[in-house]
Amino acid sequence: MDPAIIKTPSARPAQPLAEDVTRALTLAIHEHRIKPGMKLGEDELADIYGVSRTVVRSALHALAHLQLVDIQRNRGAFVAQPTLRDAREVFEARELLEPRIARMAAAKATAEDIALLQQHIHDEHAALAEADHGRALHLSGQFHIEIARIADQQTIAAFVESLISRSSLIIALYWRRESALCEKHAHHELVQAIADGNGDKAADLMRSHLVDLHSALDLREQDEAPRSLKDALL
Amino acid sequence: MDPAIIKTPSARPAQPLAEDVTRALTLAIHEHRIKPGMKLGEDELADIYGVSRTVVRSALHALAHLQLVDIQRNRGAFVAQPTLRDAREVFEARELLEPRIARMAAAKATAEDIALLQQHIHDEHAALAEADHGRALHLSGQFHIEIARIADQQTIAAFVESLISRSSLIIALYWRRESALCEKHAHHELVQAIADGNGDKAADLMRSHLVDLHSALDLREQDEAPRSLKDALL
DNA sequence: TTTTTAAAAATTGTATACAGTTTTGCGCTC
DNA sequence: GAGCGCAAAACTGTATACAATTTTTAAAAA
Structure with missing residues (x-):
């Protein structure tokens, strides 16, 4: 086989x-x-990323399927605003799926998997140290997704990924500042249980971790200040 | 308010x-x-439905998100072919989610809901009587989706809907004709339990119904006859 | 001043045109 | 006749153009 035929995988x-x-x-x-x-205008995004509206629309529709954005016909795409009900449902679903995923992960995790999870935790702490809360939050979610990947259950993992994405929006809307510390060592203990192959403990830790998260949200019935009058009167 | 302003909702x-x-x-x-x-060519579909490739592509991408079609870059869209592993995962996920959904439905179902479910069963039987197995299969899936709707859990219901869609493909690939009767009265008993508000029984019936379905599949490791040489040698 | 109405501007939905990749088919060489 | 190679055809990915809807703006009427 001619080596020249092989496309260079570098660059792009x-x-x-x-x-x-x-x-x-x-x-x-x-x-x-x-x-x-927030409104996600197609022309605006097309300018920003230097592509045509075609690809922007494709991306927005993909995000709509993940329920990260809400597309209203002839009106445009907006970053989704999960309702209180959505928030409860998402965390209930997570509390149903993720402990089971953690148990499976404990049964299947390799040494490399454990190292990867620990790296994740490390990155997360680094982001927190820099007060880059956005990045820390993203990495925290990726940690959960990584566990689902380790569990080697693609179908449920896809659901979990979707739920975690939405959780990010829910936290943006309903996080209460009072509950400052976001599970300092919860992730660490969880990794330890997985590394030990202790499925029961991993499932329990995951469940309590999610309950902690859930209870750190302010999900009381209330009309929190809308971002603008237009939002309220739409 | 001028009644002439109201758009006619008829036709379209x-x-x-x-x-x-x-x-x-x-x-x-x-x-x-x-x-x-099966290959789903964009031009072909555009001709069939009398629309442009733009809308066909949008539809195909939507189906790809539901994992009903598989889009390969620069090669096109094909109706998905779930693997044996996919099949197992989908039914495992259904056995996890749907009994819980059935229990919730039993707690929330109204008289109208019950009537709707019975109508569904009736239509399904009618389709079977006409030997319209395709329609019967679709209605059978819709029955499960209807239960998820009754349970009033949008998030999990969306997952269930996705799983049932994929189940249709799995049945197309792995159904074994030997197991002829497809749950003659399983659905009927389930509706009865839901109507009685008997959540435990509804959950149990749903679980055993799904186990029946699962066991009616031939999920043994095997390379079943591919639809074409190209499929096999791709 | 407030409300109503209409026209213009802006934005999204759809169709078409162009570019890049993959597949096909034919001719050539061995 | 089998295998290789190149060109043409077919198809997908992206960009642009046009149509339809919504939003804005401003002017006119109450």
């Missing part, structure tokens, strides 16, 4: 533009750089 | 073309009119 094997834009927007939402309710 | 208030095409394709896949592995 090809540019999946739509996916790049999807990733960029997803990250921005996860890091709370763009907030719930 | 507007045509959400992409959604129409998505629905049509989804139904065709659910009814096994188009089979796993």
Whole structure:
């Protein structure tokens, strides 16, 4: 086989533009750089990323499927604003799925997996040390997704990923500052249980971790200040 | 307010073309009119539905998100072919989620809900009587989705809907004809338990119903006859 | 001043045109 | 006749152009 035929994988094997834009927007939402309710104009995004509206639309539709943005016909795309009900449902679903995923992960994790999880925790602490809360939040979510990947259950992992994405929006809307410390060592203990292959403990730790998160939200019935009059009177 | 201003809602208030095409394709896949592995050419579909490739692409991407079609870059869209592993995962996930959903439905179902479910069963039997197995299969899936709707848990219901869609493909690929009768009265008993508000029984019936379905699949490791040489040698 | 109405501007939905990749088909060489 | 190679055709990815809807703006009437 002629080695010259092999395409150079360096630089860019090809540019999946739509996916790049999807990733960029997803990250921005996860890091709370763009907030719930914000309008995502197609022309505006096309200018920003230097692509046509076609790929922007494709990306926005992809995000709509993940329920990260809300597309209203002839009106445009907005960063989703999960309701209180959505918030409860998302965390209930997480409390149903993730402990089971943690148990499976404990049964399947390799040494490399454990190292990767510890690296994640390290990065997360580093981000917190720099007061980069957006990045810390994103990494915290990625930690959970990584566990789902280790559990080797693609189907449920996809659901978990979707739930964690939405959790980021929920935290943006309903986090109460009073509960300052976000699970300092919860993730660390969880990794330890997984490394030990202790499925029961991993599931329990995951469950209590999620309950902690859930209870750190302010999900009381209330009409919190809308971002603008227009939002309220729409 | 001037009544002349009110738009006539008859005929077509507007045509959400992409959604129409998505629905049509989804139904065709659910009814096994188009089979796993089949190529879905954009120009071809555009001609069939009398729309531009733009809306066809939008529909195909929507189906890809539901994992009903598999889009390969620069090669096109194909009806998805769930692997044996996918099949196992989907039914495991259903066995995790749907009994819980059935229990919730039993707690919330109204008289109208029960009537709707019975109507569903009736339609399903009618389709079977006409030997319209495709339609019967679709309605059978819709029955499960209806229960999720009754349970009033949008988040989990969306997951269940996705799982049931994929189940249709799995049945197309792995159903074994030997197990002829597809749960003659399983659905009927389930409705009865829900109508009685008997959550425990509803959950149990749902679980055993799903186990029956699962065991009616031939999920042994095997390379079943591929639809074409190309599929096998790709 | 407030409300109503209409026209213009801006934005999204759809169709078409162009560019890049993959597949196909034919001719050539061995 | 089998295998290789290149060109053409087919198809997908992206950009642009046009159509339809919504929002804004401003003027006119109450």
